[in-house]
Each structure stands twice: as structure tokens, then as C-alpha cells.
Amino acid sequence: MIDWEPLILTFKLALITTVLLLFLGIPLAYWLAYSKSKIKPVIETLVSMPLVLPPTVIGFYLLLAFSPSNTFGNWVSEWLGLHLIFSFEGLVIASIFYSLPFMVQPIQAGLSSLPKQYKEASYVLGKSKFKTLLKIILPNIKPALLTGIVLSFAHTIGEFGVVLMIGGNIPGKTKVASIAIYDEVEALNYSTANTYSLILLIITFSILLIVYLINGGYLKKMNR
Amino acid sequence: MIQLLLHKKLHTAKGMMPLDIDLAITPGEFVTLYGASGAGKTSTLRMISGLLTPDNGKLVVNDVVWLDTSKKTNLKPQQRKLGFVFQDYALFPNMSVLKNLEYALEKHQDNSIITELIDMMELGELQHQKPSTLSGGQQQRVALARALVQQPEILLLDEPLSALDTKMRIKLQDYILKVHQKYKLTTILVSHNIGEIIKLSDRVCLLEQGKIIKSGIPSTIFATHQMSAKFQFTGEVLSIQKEEVVFIVTVLIGTNVVKVIAQESEIANLTTGDTVIVASKAFNPVIQKVL
Numbered sequence: 179m180i181d182w183e184p185l186i187l188t189f190k191l192a193l194i195t196t197v198l199l200l201f202l203g204i205p206l207a208y209w210l211a212y213s214k215s216k217i218k219p220v221i222e223t224l225v226s227m228p229l230v231l232p233p234t235v236i237g238f239y240l241l242l243a244f245s246p247s248n249t250f251g252n253w254v255s256e257w258l259g260l261h262l263i264f265s266f267e268g269l270v271i272a273s274i275f276y277s278l279p280f281m282v283q284p285i286q287a288g289l290s291s292l293p294k295q296y297k298e299a300s301y302v303l304g305k306s307k308f309k310t311l312l313k314i315i316l317p318n319i320k321p322a323l324l325t326g327i328v329l330s331f332a333h334t335i336g337e338f339g340v341v342l343m344i345g346g347n348i349p350g351k352t353k354v355a356s357i358a359i360y361d362e363v364e365a366l367n368y369s370t371a372n373t374y375s376l377i378l379l380i381i382t383f384s385i386l387l388i389v390y391l392i393n394g395g396y397l398k399k400m401n402r
Numbered sequence: 403m404i405q406l407l408l409h410k411k412l413h414t415a416k417g418m419m420p421l422d423i424d425l426a427i428t429p430g431e432f433v434t435l436y437g438a439s440g441a442g443k444t445s446t447l448r449m450i451s452g453l454l455t456p457d458n459g460k461l462v463v464n465d466v467v468w469l470d471t472s473k474k475t476n477l478k479p480q481q482r483k484l485g486f487v488f489q490d491y492a493l494f495p496n497m498s499v500l501k502n503l504e505y506a507l508e509k510h511q512d513n514s515i516i517t518e519l520i521d522m523m524e525l526g527e528l529q530h531q532k533p534s535t536l537s538g539g540q541q542q543r544v545a546l547a548r549a550l551v552q553q554p555e556i557l558l559l560d561e562p563l564s565a566l567d568t569k570m571r572i573k574l575q576d577y578i579l580k581v582h583q584k585y586k587l588t589t590i591l592v593s594h595n596i597g598e599i600i601k602l603s604d605r606v607c608l609l610e611q612g613k614i615i616k617s618g619i620p621s622t623i624f625a626t627h628q629m630s631a632k633f634q635f636t637g638e639v640l641s642i643q644k645e646e647v648v649f650i651v652t653v654l655i656g657t658n659v660v661k662v663i664a665q666e667s668e669i670a671n672l673t674t675g676d677t678v679i680v681a682s683k684a685f686n687p688v689i690q691k692v693l
Contacts, residue, residue, distance in 0.1 A: 295492035298453050301479040302486040303506045304552065313505065317496040 180373050183350055184358035192334040195273040199330050203281035211289035226279050237343025240272050269345045273334045280329040288322025321393045328389045332382050408449050408459040414440050421612035434591045434599045437609030443592040447558045451486050452479035484556040485549030491541045493533035499544050500529040506551035519547040539570040559591045572675050575601055596624050597640045597654045624659045639676045642669055653680055
């Protein structure tokens, strides 16, 4: 019988990260889609960095930033009472950075491709920007939102390098499935590693399949 | 009274074009902006609604200053009380017809207006459908109804009928005329269709390169270069008016509008929208350079 804890921890991490990312990603994507600011390319680049950067690099710098021995890490641990290194909270924050482009980019693309007349029509009808976002814009980019949510979730499940750097390998706290697999392989427990791997494989396949089915219009009722 | 004084440098496909609009509109008037595409018609409507900010200018509506760049006053689109019908309707795809109309309601506004508009625009049977399932003409009616929910005093129509066939056009022109009169609206229409302009508007402004080059009663503006000769044309009947003992039939031939005097017997089975032949027996055709 395998230890389910790493799997449960993985999904807990992915779920919390995705929910937080959704609330963070929508305003960020909104700003990126509509702003004409000069610093927009810089922000866009920063958001996309995790796509190309080795996860260990992100992990390494977050490790430095969160370290209680420097000002920021110290401030976080003193004022917020959060220890971000080798803790679950730290993993959540690191995952948010790591999966940010997977949430922001689909939403941004969805917003950009939505005809601006919808927004303008709502403004002319006297509705605020917030109400327009909530009632008009978001309901009309549902496929993009779904893509963002699922990709962020799946990407967080697949996290390894960042977790290893910042979380380590503490059972029940930071030992997620991907780390557990590595652990088992190191200990030559191939069959346990295989069980974990297969579960992750099947779950991520199913999640992605559902997204493509919904967004592709194969399950029309769920999309409407 | 609406006073418009708008200046903006527009970036068009042909390069920079200064838009200079100086226009006064009396309450209840139906004004049409006519001109080639890129002449600045839509930009003018967008500036009135606040969706586009002019470089400098002034916009006063019934003694309320909506925009005055010299005093840095610029009301947001949300604060300007007007109805706007977009060229492609801009109905919210996620809402049914009824929900589209209800969304337009102001806070605490009585929703009896919705029932009234649904009845007037004959949308009763369509009210629970999504916009994507409606025909162009139906969508247009919904867009028109939605623009009227807040009972604005000003209605802006941006080429609302350009995507519709002739039959649907004529029907919707009647709806527009009906609401214009019923709600005592001041209406500003952007249109390319001369027949439509003559039928609907009190005044037409010809826009060219961002400036109003001519303005006046549509039938006179469009009929100035008409000469009759020994020719034969086919055209569409725009209107039939009784003048003393004869009837004057206004016919659209190509893009020109011609007035023809007719006897009662000749107009007996003629109605607006009919295709007719206009023939003339003049012996000395006049030739004159146009513009």
C-alpha cells in the first residue's frame, strides 16, 4: 500500500495555488490586455519568465528572498508570522510565481480577442468597469478562464525543481508527489514510483482531456 | 440643445486627418451624418458618447457641460445620458434578449419600460433567446430597445441598418422613426443610404475629410444635381407626397434622388419601396460638370 500523503499534498497545493492565482491573474491579465502603459512589456516579460527559466533558478532566488537572514524574509516571518522556507506556505507562494503565466496568458488572450464593443456598450449603459468585468467580460471569456485554471492546476501538479529548492522533502509538509517519485527511485522502489507516476499521468491526462472537450465544444451544455 | 465643437487628429489608413466638427442640434431633431468611410462619422459619435476623447473641444447638452477641454471637464461614458446603437449591435452574447434589456436598467429603475419596449419592438417571442440565435434585423431591434431602456434624450445610431436587406431596412426605419417620435428623442444617425436619410432625417450633414462641407434638408442636398433628359432609369420609390392637385414621387436612382410629378392615376398602385421606371422626353439634355 502506498503512502497517499504526497498525492493529497500535491492536489492541496495545486488547488490553493489555482484559487489564489485566479484572483491575482484576472486583474493582472486585465491590466495587460487593456493598458497602454510603457512598462507593460516589462511586466509581460516578467510574467512569462517562468515559461523559459529553469525552475531551479526561480527556486533559488525565492529561497534567497524568503530566507529569514535577509530583510524581506525577516519582515515576513516577524510581521506575518510566516516561515516561507521549507514550509507549505512557501510552496504556495513559489507555485504562484511558477504557474503565473499559465493563468495570465490564456486570460489575457481571451480578453484581447473579446470585441471591445461589449465593454463600450456596457459603459454607455452607465455600468462601472467592475460591473462590466463581472457581468459582461468574464462570462464571455469562460473558455479562456477554464484553460487558465486547468493549466495552472496541472502545471502546479507537475512542479519539481521549485519545490525541491524551496520546500525540500518534508513528509506531510513539502513532500509532494513529484518529489516522492524521485525519492522512491533513489531508494530503488520502482514499483511505488510507478504507482505515483501512473496516478499523476492518468489524472493530468483526464484533466487536460476534459478541457479540450469542453473548449472544443464537444460537451456543449457544459460550455453554455 | 446640443452644441458640438470637436477637434481631434485622427490616425487613418490614409495618414493623419484632422476632424473638425462644429454643429448645433435642436431638441427633437433627427440629424444624419453622411460621408465616405473614414470621413469621421463614427468618430464623431464616439466623441459624443465619451468613448473617444477629442484633443480639444466643447460639448454642451441641454445646458449641461459634458466636455470642455479648456476647463478639463470630461464626463465618463457612464455619466452621459444617451443611447448608443453600435454598428454590429454589441448585444451581450451571454445574456438572453430579456437579460440584455434588464442589464441596461438603472439602479432602482422601474422595469415597466422593458415590457413596453418588448411590446413596441415586437420582441415578445424572442425574449428568452440568446442574441446568437437571432437574425440581423431581430438583433437590431434588441439593440435599439436596449439603447432606449434608460429613456435617454439622445439616441446615437452608428450605421444601424447597413447589414440588413432592403425589406428589413424599411421595416426598421419605421421602428426608428416610431421611437424617435414617441420618446421625443434627439437622434443622430450615421448612414450611407440616401433613401434612408431622406426618409428619416430632418437634416443631413455631409462630412468630407473630417469636416462638414454641406448641411441642409436631405431631399434638397441630394437632389441638387438632377437634370431630366431623354433617358430612362430604374429606381426605387422613397416617398409619395401630395402637393395640391398632383403627387410628387421621390425616386432613388443609383445614388441620386429624383422627384417626379405624377397624376393620381399613376400613383394608384405605387407604394414606398416599389421599383419603377422613370422616363423623360426632354429634347435638350443639359450637360454640366459635377462638383
